[in-house]
Amino acid sequence: MSRPFPFLSSTDRADVERGRVLDPLVRAEDVAHVALVTPDLERAERFYQDFGLFPSACSPDAVWLRAHGPAHHAVILRRGPRARFEAVAMRVDSELALRRLASLPGAAPIERITEPGGGLRVRLAAPGGLAVHAVHGIAEVAPLPRRPALAANRPAEKPRVDGTQRPARAPAELARLGHVALETTHFARTLLFWMRTFGMIVSDFQWLEEAPGRGPVMAFTRCDRGEQPSDHHTIAIAAGAGDGLAHAAFETEDLDAIAAGGAWLRERGWRHVWGIGRHILGSQLFDYWRDPDGRTLEHYADGDVLTAPAGTGRTPFRGTTLYQWGPPLPADFVGPPPGPRFFVDLLRRRLGHEELRLGRLAAQRRALAR
Numbered sequence: 278m279s280r281p282f283p284f285l286s287s288t289d290r291a292d293v294e295r296g297r298v299l300d301p302l303v304r305a306e307d308v309a310h311v312a313l314v315t316p317d318l319e320r321a322e323r324f325y326q327d328f329g330l331f332p333s334a335c336s337p338d339a340v341w342l343r344a345h346g347p348a349h350h351a352v353i354l355r356r357g358p359r360a361r362f363e364a365v366a367m368r369v370d371s372e373l374a375l376r377r378l379a380s381l382p383g384a385a386p387i388e389r390i391t392e393p394g395g396g397l398r399v400r401l402a403a404p405g406g407l408a409v410h411a412v413h414g415i416a417e418v419a420p421l422p423r424r425p426a427l428a429a430n431r432p433a434e435k436p437r438v439d440g441t442q443r444p445a446r447a448p449a450e451l452a453r454l455g456h457v458a459l460e461t462t463h464f465a466r467t468l469l470f471w472m473r474t475f476g477m478i479v480s481d482f483q484w485l486e487e488a489p490g491r492g493p494v495m496a497f498t499r500c501d502r503g504e505q506p507s508d509h510h511t512i513a514i515a516a517g518a519g520d521g522l523a524h525a526a527f528e529t530e531d532l533d534a535i536a537a538g539g540a541w542l543r544e545r546g547w548r549h550v551w552g553i554g555r556h557i558l559g560s561q562l563f564d565y566w567r568d569p570d571g572r573t574l575e576h577y578a579d580g581d582v583l584t585a586p587a588g589t590g591r592t593p594f595r596g597t598t599l600y601q602w603g604p605p606l607p608a609d610f611v612g613p614p615p616g617p618r619f620f621v622d623l624l625r626r627r628l629g630h631e632e633l634r635l636g637r638l639a640a641q642r643r644a645l646a647r
Contacts (some may be wrong), residue, residue, distance in 0.1 A: 281493075282333050282492050282632075283463075285466075290471060292473075293465055293468060296496070297477075298476075301473055301477075301501070302475075303476060304476035305475035305607045306370055306500060307349075308455075308456060309368040309415065310350050310352060311457060312360045314354075314357035315357065316358060318354060320569045321343060326342075326551060327448070327545050328538075328631075329527065331349050338356070339392075341353055341393050341419065342465075344527060345421040345452040348418075349393065349394035350415075351451075351609070352454070360571070363408060363573075364391060364400075364409065364410050365522070366409075366410040367409065368415075368476055369412070369475075372397060372413060374411070375398075375411055378399045379399045384400070385399060386399075398413075398562065401463070403459075403463050404463035407459065407520045407521065411475075421571075423452065423530065425530075430436075447541055448542075449538025449541070450530060450538075451528065454563075455508055455528040455577060457511070457524075458524045458526070459521070459522060461514060461516065462516075463495075464492075465492065465518035468498075474582045475500075478501050480583055480589065481497045481509075482497075482589060484593060485594055485641065485644055486531070486644070487640055488640055494516040494594055494637070497558055498510055498513070499515065501584050503584070507584070508559075509559035509583055510559055517611075522572060523573065524573035524574060526575035529576050529580065531579070532562050532579075535552075535553060535577070537552070547567070547568075549565075550565035551563075551564075551565045552564030552576075554603015555601045556600055558590070558599075560579065560580060560581045561581075564576045595612075596646060597647060610645070
């Protein structure tokens with residue numbers, strides 16, 4: 278069997294295998310927000326409001342969108358000539374943490390954020406060039422009211438007596454941005470970046486059954502909060518043909534919020550992708566939608582939470598290992614079938630590239646169909 282990631286040092290490979298490092302530079306508290314660029318700001322804002330977000334600030338060329346929780350914003354939409362993923366921001370607990378991050382080679386100095394919400398920021402770049410911001414001190418806002426969890430009657434327990442269920446047919450009430458899934462052409466080095474820079478712990482790895490010697494192709498990583506439970510994954514990392522956002526996921530109260538929110542989106546003509554179902558890794562109830570620029574967004578509820586000592590799971594990478602129940606995984610979940618331009622770009626980018634292998638990408642496509 279071949280050795281995974283032969284271009285890494287033995288220390289790097291040991292850290293990847295362990296799924297955590299002992300002394301990261303900082304330990305991130307949570308994902309803070311994503312920043313997106315769109316050529317049609319007004320249309321994109323309509324989608325995100327139908328999805329369940331609210332403007333917390335706006336300018337002629339940008340809008341800051343919040344969920345129901347105290348975060349000032351979870352999404353920044355900017356007007357630009359073409360749709361692109363600008364950055365993912367991670368929240369850290371202090372200015373000292375930012376100073377440590379600013380000491381990294383290639384990191385920018387600490388800067389004061391002059392946009393709505395304020396705070397401090399350090400700009401970093403993950404392997405492959407994906408922009409990662411570390412932020413601290415962004416203002417909080419008063420939480421918006423949310424309906425309480427529905428009291429469900431069960432065969433042996435009927436807590437709702439003389440009452441009814443009338444969840445509103447309205448945009449899903451989103452508590453927060455819960456996690457972000459990223460695609461990368463530098464899987465091993467990107468995973469090391471997140472573990473060593475932000476202290477992320479791998480909750481689950483996924484491997485190609487037909488090529489286990491090549492190492493994992495998917496890692497679900499959580500924040501290290503010690504004995505305080507953390508979401509099963511805050512940053513999910515997938516080996517791919519590009520570097521960017523795979524999807525951003527927002528936490529809702531329950532299945533009714535997901536279904537009623539989905540009905541609201543469907544009635545307004547937005548494109549449904551996949552759901553409703555329940556994931557295996559993380560256990561979330563899920564439903565996926567596309568924004569007007571083709572980006573994938575997820576409503577989810579009832580996800581697993583883990584403490585830092587919890588171990589790392591290992592499962593095969595297959596379409597059927599992504600969900601317990603629900604509709605079959607659509608063929609275009611990870612994007613449309615590649616065309617000639619894809620292969621031209623791939624050949625151009627893989628010159629001298631240690632991880633970008635056409636065989637591995639083809640094997641991943643085959644695995645998703647199983």
